[in-house]
Amino acid sequence: MTSRDGYQWTTETGLVQGVPCIGVISPPTNITSSLDRCDVIVIGAGYTGLTAVRDACLAGLKVLLIEARDRIGGRSWSSNIGGYPFEMGGTWVHWGQSHVWREISRYQMRDELEPSFDFSHGVNHFQLRTNHGSKTVSHREEDELLASALHKFVNVDGELGRKIMPFPHSAFHVPAVRQYDQMSAQDRLTEIAASLTPDERAVVESFILLCSCGTLETTSFFEFLHWWALCGYTYQGCLDYLISYKFKRGQSSFAINFFKEAVSTGNLLYTFNSPVQSIEDQSGKVSVTTRDGRSYAAARLISTIPLNVLSTIAFSPPLGPQRTAAINVGHVNQCVKVHAEVSSPEMRSWTGISYPFNKLTYAIGDGTTPAGNTHIVCFGGAANHIQPEEDLNKTKEAVQNMAPGNMDIKRLVFHNWSKDEFAKGAWFFSPPKLLSQGLDELRSRHGNVLFANSDWAVGWRSFIDGAIEEGTRAAKTVAEELRSPSTSRPHL
Amino acid sequence: MTSRDGYQWTTETGLVQGVPCIGVISPPTNITSSLDRCDVIVIGAGYTGLTAVRDACLAGLKVLLIEARDRIGGRSWSSNIGGYPFEMGGTWVHWGQSHVWREISRYQMRDELEPSFDFSHGVNHFQLRTNHGSKTVSHREEDELLASALHKFVNVDGELGRKIMPFPHSAFHVPAVRQYDQMSAQDRLTEIAASLTPDERAVVESFILLCSCGTLETTSFFEFLHWWALCGYTYQGCLDYLISYKFKRGQSSFAINFFKEAVSTGNLLYTFNSPVQSIEDQSGKVSVTTRDGRSYAAARLISTIPLNVLSTIAFSPPLGPQRTAAINVGHVNQCVKVHAEVSSPEMRSWTGISYPFNKLTYAIGDGTTPAGNTHIVCFGGAANHIQPEEDLNKTKEAVQNMAPGNMDIKRLVFHNWSKDEFAKGAWFFSPPKLLSQGLDELRSRHGNVLFANSDWAVGWRSFIDGAIEEGTRAAKTVAEELRSPSTSRPHL
Numbered sequence: 001m002t003s004r005d006g007y008q009w010t011t012e013t014g015l016v017q018g019v020p021c022i023g024v025i026s027p028p029t030n031i032t033s034s035l036d037r038c039d040v041i042v043i044g045a046g047y048t049g050l051t052a053v054r055d056a057c058l059a060g061l062k063v064l065l066i067e068a069r070d071r072i073g074g075r076s077w078s079s080n081i082g083g084y085p086f087e088m089g090g091t092w093v094h095w096g097q098s099h100v101w102r103e104i105s106r107y108q109m110r111d112e113l114e115p116s117f118d119f120s121h122g123v124n125h126f127q128l129r130t131n132h133g134s135k136t137v138s139h140r141e142e143d144e145l146l147a148s149a150l151h152k153f154v155n156v157d158g159e160l161g162r163k164i165m166p167f168p169h170s171a172f173h174v175p176a177v178r179q180y181d182q183m184s185a186q187d188r189l190t191e192i193a194a195s196l197t198p199d200e201r202a203v204v205e206s207f208i209l210l211c212s213c214g215t216l217e218t219t220s221f222f223e224f225l226h227w228w229a230l231c232g233y234t235y236q237g238c239l240d241y242l243i244s245y246k247f248k249r250g251q252s253s254f255a256i257n258f259f260k261e262a263v264s265t266g267n268l269l270y271t272f273n274s275p276v277q278s279i280e281d282q283s284g285k286v287s288v289t290t291r292d293g294r295s296y297a298a299a300r301l302i303s304t305i306p307l308n309v310l311s312t313i314a315f316s317p318p319l320g321p322q323r324t325a326a327i328n329v330g331h332v333n334q335c336v337k338v339h340a341e342v343s344s345p346e347m348r349s350w351t352g353i354s355y356p357f358n359k360l361t362y363a364i365g366d367g368t369t370p371a372g373n374t375h376i377v378c379f380g381g382a383a384n385h386i387q388p389e390e391d392l393n394k395t396k397e398a399v400q401n402m403a404p405g406n407m408d409i410k411r412l413v414f415h416n417w418s419k420d421e422f423a424k425g426a427w428f429f430s431p432p433k434l435l436s437q438g439l440d441e442l443r444s445r446h447g448n449v450l451f452a453n454s455d456w457a458v459g460w461r462s463f464i465d466g467a468i469e470e471g472t473r474a475a476k477t478v479a480e481e482l483r484s485p486s487t488s489r490p491h492l
Numbered sequence: 493m494t495s496r497d498g499y500q501w502t503t504e505t506g507l508v509q510g511v512p513c514i515g516v517i518s519p520p521t522n523i524t525s526s527l528d529r530c531d532v533i534v535i536g537a538g539y540t541g542l543t544a545v546r547d548a549c550l551a552g553l554k555v556l557l558i559e560a561r562d563r564i565g566g567r568s569w570s571s572n573i574g575g576y577p578f579e580m581g582g583t584w585v586h587w588g589q590s591h592v593w594r595e596i597s598r599y600q601m602r603d604e605l606e607p608s609f610d611f612s613h614g615v616n617h618f619q620l621r622t623n624h625g626s627k628t629v630s631h632r633e634e635d636e637l638l639a640s641a642l643h644k645f646v647n648v649d650g651e652l653g654r655k656i657m658p659f660p661h662s663a664f665h666v667p668a669v670r671q672y673d674q675m676s677a678q679d680r681l682t683e684i685a686a687s688l689t690p691d692e693r694a695v696v697e698s699f700i701l702l703c704s705c706g707t708l709e710t711t712s713f714f715e716f717l718h719w720w721a722l723c724g725y726t727y728q729g730c731l732d733y734l735i736s737y738k739f740k741r742g743q744s745s746f747a748i749n750f751f752k753e754a755v756s757t758g759n760l761l762y763t764f765n766s767p768v769q770s771i772e773d774q775s776g777k778v779s780v781t782t783r784d785g786r787s788y789a790a791a792r793l794i795s796t797i798p799l800n801v802l803s804t805i806a807f808s809p810p811l812g813p814q815r816t817a818a819i820n821v822g823h824v825n826q827c828v829k830v831h832a833e834v835s836s837p838e839m840r841s842w843t844g845i846s847y848p849f850n851k852l853t854y855a856i857g858d859g860t861t862p863a864g865n866t867h868i869v870c871f872g873g874a875a876n877h878i879q880p881e882e883d884l885n886k887t888k889e890a891v892q893n894m895a896p897g898n899m900d901i902k903r904l905v906f907h908n909w910s911k912d913e914f915a916k917g918a919w920f921f922s923p924p925k926l927l928s929q930g931l932d933e934l935r936s937r938h939g940n941v942l943f944a945n946s947d948w949a950v951g952w953r954s955f956i957d958g959a960i961e962e963g964t965r966a967a968k969t970v971a972e973e974l975r976s977p978s979t980s981r982p983h984l
Contacts, residue, residue: 058550058551058971059550059551059552060551060552095588095590095659095660095661095951096587096588096590096724097590098587098588098589098590098591098592098593098594098597099590099594099597100590101590101661102590102591102594102964105590105591105661105950105951105961105964105965106964106965106968110659110661110662110950110951111659111662111665113659115658166607167587167602167603167605168587169587169593169597169602170602170603173603232588232724232729232732237724240724264972264975265975458597458602459587459597459602469597472594472597472598473597473598476598479550480756483756483757
């Protein structure tokens, strides 16, 4: 099946909108007559929604899933092109991420991961291009450079963050940590500027922007510390957790298991291609109206609509002032992720940073395609933003600038998350103050409407893991509230 | 409530069997009449059984839990003495352990952990006592000594194990790793003996034995590598994952949530104090007979009976030869874990190794009791075994030998796992060859009987995490097999 989402460019086809995806659901609905009972409506079929739907179905609730897109996965989905998966959004997972790994284990998919990095053959170097010049060094030197720079950046407590944030899943445990949510990454860089070499400055800025895809000014230093703590307070941990292990058959091969399990219970109704317009909570019942005028009602509603999209939904009664304020601030991640298939097999073991002059700033060899070409994944963001489908030549130029002379582009694949009306950005990354002021409110319910999204998870916020954390939380709450008296009588 | 399990000694009371525990279930059964239907019987109320019971109940199955003891928790339980929890068995958890952390997160218990170590006041040193002499050094020097020794021990591939075991949850991913299951820890030590200083030799042996609680000869080198890989291939990771974070209110405060949630579904019947004698799988039905002659039947049975106990149950049809062989080998962990409350508050920041001459070899300051004393937790094992309740004076002497002059003992608390007929040892640790020859068989089913236990988990085998992994697997299988046709029709 082909999704409407995503773009592909090759010399032969030119730019084409829509790419193949095993997560497209067809037919798009299984509703064949009017609904006689629905316990809970879940809006959104990303990992949060899929988890909530599956858990609620397993608990015996009648569930209706409403999704705007033609596919499952939300901001994490893969396109299989000629049997090779390109990850359009969220990609990497790790066994130290509890929620996602519990599911990988539960679906017996432990053996379906593979490393992105392969330094066994080819150029086997790191290419650093800055305004000051260009150099290639070994990956060992790359790691030392990044580790040295990051240690200076995060070391606010003499223990590389362990003292100020000892429990990464209770990030505000030490009250003094709140001061760092008042600071931007730029503020912290200013503090330590004198201690950084020019190369350290370039790579640490580039790495921060790889995480936030905002600007240095719009990146909360606290949230970066939170990522660092989650990654075990080491650069090796950042590599391991953030950018190393992906599904051999793509993210959608994982997501589909949640959907299939939910369907197998017989408790799931779903309707795709159904953007939501309004949500009304009245007289103990929640009603949802889609843009095409259909209405559905249930006892509870789980909204997994992302932070940056919530302002497009009409709520009645209206959302409170604190939540509205947080929604109006929004998150800052405008990631530009571009996959380039390049002809040189030697580039498999290449990594590079081109910063700050280039539209794409961080890239790695991510795989070898069926044609024997190298698959390079490149990242840019708000700091030097580009809309790839609007200026393909500039996009190709940005890829080529990463490694001049070695990027003979055969194919580009990407999803423009900034222009995606159901995402309005990529993974959550917080500007200063948003989390310390708004996190609790974003996590709270609004009558019979529960809000669940990785954007306000407490652990691996922004990650697939955080999405599953949130879906788990919402489904448990709803199942406990709706457990019928008849099923809670002992069966003797 | 007081459990029959465990021992406590104080000057005032002398030795008393049975200690207080919030995991004791009273009344011990909720069966009030004959059972009219039971979908699945679960034997054992450790974390594996609790997880299986809970998940099956949530899936709408009628579940009967049969437990030999008077309490939940199996090999992980805590005694609350004067409001202070002493961990009788499995203790430490970490957010990088996926199954256990998913549950901690799901039960909103993220803020209920505290560190065992506290180096903020007191002696703040590591005391190393060997046959060659005694010294005290800083904790930083302790870490450097252990890390140096462990690196030599595990570095079979020039990458500290990352190359030979790149996926800790698929430990046999690289076929060449199997050779290390043919080797004991002693075999590996012999290979590297020339490279170790006497202090390194003492601490690495002591650390290996802390993990296996067998002897160096009965400890599989492969299984140690597996632990090392799970811990992120670093000594810091070993500290973080193995011995750092515990529940403020004790393990039983966690386990009780699984039980309560299962009860709340109305689908759970349970009977404690009910050791099982035999299991018969005949004509599509599994029957269980308890020692007191009661019988129960169900469509499926999940046995969470530990490896070392399986030989005491009569199976009909009999278990296969491969599984029987593995059961007859058994695991080698005969941990002796003794809590000592000592009068000096200064000992809070103390750690020590006394090896090999002492009956207890590894100990740390683990807390401050309500009386202001220091709680020290000490470990011994098969290599120099002692039955604490049989020779209290020798046990006290072994505690005192850890730090002569600084162990004024006020209280001892322990569970003798070796003499516990429902455990016959502590956490699983493999001798050479058992895993490479028997793991797949141990994980396999036997007709309508499913075997689930941390002893044969694939990830954090031996840990609470592995128990939950196994309970999750078993419940999912049973729920899928027993999902009734009526619930799998769409509800329109």
